[in-house]
Amino acid sequence: LLDRMGNDHKLLKLLFDRARHNPKRVVFAEAxxxxxxxxxxxVYEEGFAIPILLGRKEVILALKKEIDFDExxxxxxxxxxxxxxxxxAYAEEFWAQRKRKGVTQFDARRLMRERNYFGAMMLNLGEADAMVSGYARSYPSALRPILETVGKFDGVxxxxxxxxxxxPKGPIFISDTSVNINPTxxxxxxxxxxxxxTMKMFGVNPxxxxxxxANFGSSDDPHALKVRQAVAMLHESNPDMILDGELQVDFALNSEMLKNKFPFSKLAGKKVxxxxxxxxxxANxxxxxxxxxxxxxSIGPIMLGMRRAVHIFQLGASVEEMVNMTAIAVVDAQQxxxxxxxKSRS
Structure with missing residues (x-):
C-alpha cells in the first residue's frame, strides 16, 4: 500500500498492519x-476496512463502475x-436522547435523512464500527451531527x-488543530x-x-500565563507525563538548545x-x-475524546489523506x- 501511495513512513506501515489485523466496518458518509x-x-482491497457507502445509490454504482470497483x-x-x-427506528432512538434538548420527533425524523446523522446512529446501534466524513462540507457542519449523536467520553x-x-525528523503530533478556538x-x-x-494508542511514547x-515565565501576559497554568495543573495531576512549558517552538524542537538554556526542564535532552x-x-x-x-x-484531524470512532476529513481531502484517516478510524475502533x-468485565 505504501508503494501504491508513494509513501514509506514506518509509522504508517505499523498503522496499516494494525488495521489489517482486525478490519472494521467503516461508514463513508459522502460516498x-x-x-x-x-x-x-x-481500504477494501488492502484488507483493513469493510466500507459501508452512504449516498445516492445510482451515483455510487456509476462511480464504482468508472474505477472498476466491482466488489x-x-x-x-x-x-x-x-x-x-x-x-x-434511528429517529426514535435519537429523539429519546435529545428530546430534553429541544429536538422534536419531527426534527429527529428529518435529521435521519442526513447522512452524518444516519451514519452516526449506525455506530451507536452497533451496525458499524467507525465513520469518516467531511470531504464535501465544512468542518463545523460535519462535526455538529457527530457531537449530537455519538457524543463524548464520560469526563470529557x-x-x-x-x-x-x-x-523527515520523525512523527510530530500537533493539537488542537480544528475545534477549540481559544481554550482555557x-x-x-x-x-x-x-x-x-492517542499517541500511546499508536505506539508512540509522548x-x-x-x-x-514565551519561555518558562518570561512573560506574565494572559496568553502565556494560561499555558503556564495548564502545565502546572498537569505536573500536579499527571506527574508521570513527559510534558513541560511554556516553550517557544524552536526550543521545543531543538533538544540541544533546550538542554543548554533550560536544563531544569522535564524535556531537557529529550526529543519532543x-x-x-x-x-x-x-495550531491550524x-x-x-x-x-x-x-x-x-499529515494525517488528521484525528478526533480526541469521542465515544465512538468518528473522524472528519478536511474539506477536499486527497485520496491518500482519506485512506490514512480510515486506517486511523479502524485502529481507533479497535481500541x-x-x-x-x-469496562464490561470490571
Missing part, C-alpha cells in the same frame, strides 16, 4: 464523490423509501483534534491529556511541549514529538504550513472496542 469511492476501494459492498441511501423503517468536557505530521488553561490541560492518550511565544498550541489560530496555521513542506505528510470489553 457519491469519486475520490471518496477511490479511498473506499483502496459487492453495502450501499445505503438514507433518503430512499427502502430505508424508511430503519430511518424511523470538550472534544479536540490532533494532526499527526510525518516528517484547563481545556489546554485536557487537550494535552487526550493527545497523550514527549509533549506546551507552546507559547507533540506540540500543544495555545489556540486554534496557531502551523500544521497547514508544515504539511506543505517537502517530504511531510474503543477493547476499552468497552475491559
Amino acid at each position: 457519491d464523490h469519486l475520490d471518496v469511492i477511490k479511498a473506499a476501494q483502496i 459487492d459492498v453495502l450501499i445505503i441511501d438514507p433518503k430512499c423509501d427502502e430505508e424508511e423503517k430503519r430511518r424511523n 468536557n470538550k472534544v479536540a483534534a490532533t494532526n499527526l505530521m510525518l516528517t 488553561a484547563q481545556e489546554l490541560a485536557n487537550i494535552a491529556q487526550m493527545t497523550n492518550h 514527549v509533549i511541549a506546551m507552546i507559547s511565544y 514529538n507533540a506540540l500543544i498550541f495555545p489556540n486554534l489560530d496557531a 496555521s502551523n500544521y497547514k504550513m508544515l504539511k506543505e513542506q517537502k517530504d511531510v505528510d 474503543k472496542e477493547k476499552r468497552r470489553r475491559t
Whole structure:
C-alpha cells in the first residue's frame, strides 16, 4: 500500500498492519464523490476496512463502475423509501436522547435523512464500527451531527483534534488543530491529556511541549500565563507525563538548545514529538504550513475524546489523506472496542 501511495513512513506501515489485523466496518458518509469511492476501494482491497457507502445509490454504482470497483459492498441511501423503517427506528432512538434538548420527533425524523446523522446512529446501534466524513462540507457542519449523536467520553468536557505530521525528523503530533478556538488553561490541560492518550494508542511514547511565544515565565501576559497554568495543573495531576512549558517552538524542537538554556526542564535532552498550541489560530496555521513542506505528510484531524470512532476529513481531502484517516478510524475502533470489553468485565 505504501508503494501504491508513494509513501514509506514506518509509522504508517505499523498503522496499516494494525488495521489489517482486525478490519472494521467503516461508514463513508459522502460516498457519491469519486475520490471518496477511490479511498473506499483502496481500504477494501488492502484488507483493513469493510466500507459501508452512504449516498445516492445510482451515483455510487456509476462511480464504482468508472474505477472498476466491482466488489459487492453495502450501499445505503438514507433518503430512499427502502430505508424508511430503519430511518424511523434511528429517529426514535435519537429523539429519546435529545428530546430534553429541544429536538422534536419531527426534527429527529428529518435529521435521519442526513447522512452524518444516519451514519452516526449506525455506530451507536452497533451496525458499524467507525465513520469518516467531511470531504464535501465544512468542518463545523460535519462535526455538529457527530457531537449530537455519538457524543463524548464520560469526563470529557470538550472534544479536540490532533494532526499527526510525518516528517523527515520523525512523527510530530500537533493539537488542537480544528475545534477549540481559544481554550482555557484547563481545556489546554485536557487537550494535552487526550493527545497523550492517542499517541500511546499508536505506539508512540509522548514527549509533549506546551507552546507559547514565551519561555518558562518570561512573560506574565494572559496568553502565556494560561499555558503556564495548564502545565502546572498537569505536573500536579499527571506527574508521570513527559510534558513541560511554556516553550517557544524552536526550543521545543531543538533538544540541544533546550538542554543548554533550560536544563531544569522535564524535556531537557529529550526529543519532543507533540506540540500543544495555545489556540486554534496557531495550531491550524502551523500544521497547514508544515504539511506543505517537502517530504511531510499529515494525517488528521484525528478526533480526541469521542465515544465512538468518528473522524472528519478536511474539506477536499486527497485520496491518500482519506485512506490514512480510515486506517486511523479502524485502529481507533479497535481500541474503543477493547476499552468497552475491559469496562464490561470490571
